[in-house]
Amino acid sequence: MQSLYLLIPLSVLLAFLIGALFWWASRSGQFDDLEGPAHRILHDDDTPPPLDKES
Template sequence: MESLYLLIPLSVLIAGIIGVLFWWAGRDGQFDDLEGPGHRILHDDDTPPQDPS
């Protein structure tokens, strides 16, 4: 049972870290376009890139 002394604060800490991660992801614009990436992956480009220069 004593392990709870460690586990409960740990769970609170992890929740806090997840919260900060999410806040950072949101601020970074990760959730601005929720549709595009799903489509973009289907338009995979098979042709090798042409070097234009």
């Protein structure tokens, strides 16, 4: 029973911390473009890099 006096406030604090981190991530633009990186992989460039003309 005495362990609940520690675990309940600790879980409430952890829930607030997770909520604050999620709020910060959404306000800083982490979830703005979820599909962009997935489409960027599919549009791969097959052209070889340019050769150096110095050698």
